[in-house]
Amino acid sequence: MGSAGGAGALAELRAAQKSAKGVSLYSRFVNRPxxxxxxxxxxAAxxxxxxxxxxxxxxxxASVAALALAPPSRVLGLLVGLGLVVGFAFxxxxxxxxxxxxxxxxxxxxLDHVVDCAKITALHTAVLIAFYRHPxxxxxTGDAWLLVPLGFQLAAVVTFFGGLLTEKLKPRPAPGTAPPAPSTLRAVALLPVDHGVFCLVFLLLGGGTVFRWAYxxxxxxxxxxxxxxxxxxxRELSATPR
Incomplete structure (x- = not known):
């Protein structure tokens, strides 16, 4: 695309959005806009x-470092949550x-994918550190709770890697193929695993047990x-011809 001013750039960006298929409501209506x-x-800059x-x-x-190093409080939760939300928007x-x-x-x-993978890994590690330092x-009530961020980290990293690898291995659609229509039901169902929703949970950090259960x-x-x-x-890859 060519250069554009502020309004022109926004118009071009609206016309160049990726398909909303498989995207949760938060990413579709909050993070992408x-x-x-x-x-x-x-x-413009x-x-x-x-x-x-x-x-x-x-x-x-910066949010990850604050979560790992500072004592948990309502103010810290606000700063961490907002920092993560802004980082996700960028x-x-x-x-x-x-x-x-x-x-x-x-x-x-x-670079984008490496940063994303590092962010996911570091964020759950920071929660583990916070749990360990401020039980x-x-x-x-016991060390077993420390397994929660470890298990969450495993699920998040494998999902991230598995999704990327699947997209690389699946055959690309033929040129000119219209993208499938997004499903509102699927968009709602995906909210629990949307990174933006995960970022918002840190606003509850000062609540202690409330954050623990939400996390x-x-x-x-x-x-x-x-x-x-x-x-x-x-199943999709098994049906893909070699």
Whole structure:
């Protein structure tokens, strides 16, 4: 795409959105629109997609560091939650900016995915550290609770990697093929495993046991969805001609 001013950039970005299939309501109606405005602002500031990726990483990893190092409180929960939400919005903006500039590249996609994988791994590690350092705040009654972030991390990383690998191995649709219509029911069902919803849970950090149970429930949902995703992906790839 060619260059565009602020309004023109937004119009081009709206026309260049990826398919909403398999995207939850949060990502579709909150994160992608927020990323669109950030991408337009980054375009006006002449930032590159890789620079936007690094801005996303800065917000995300600052939140991770604060979660691991600072004592849990309502203020910390607000800062961590908002930092993660902003980082996630910039994560959407880098790809949109690349499409706007016509500068998508394997290196940029690689950087984006590496940052995402590191963010997922580090965030659950930070929760593990917080549980270990402040068991009283979270109402932990034994070391078994430390298995929750480990299990959640395993489910999140395998889902992330499995989804990427499946997309790489599946045959690409023929040029000109219309994308499938998004399902509202599926978009609602995917909310428990949307990263944006996960970011919002950290707003409950000051609540101690409330955060622990909310985090645990999302972890259980992540494990159940992982089993469903793995079954679906294996069947799809098994039906793919070699």
């Amino acid at each position: 927020a990323g669109r405005y950030l991408a337009a602002a980054a375009h 002449q930032l590159t997609p890789n620079q936007v990726t690094l801005i996303s990483a800065a917000f995300s990893f 994560d959407s903006a880098d790809g949109q900016l690349a499409r706007l500039r016509g500068s998508s590249s394997p290196a940029g996609e690689w 009283g705040h979270f109402g932990l 645990t429930l999302l972890g259980a949902a992540a494990g159940c969805f992982l089993l469903a995703f793995l079954t679906k992906w294996f």
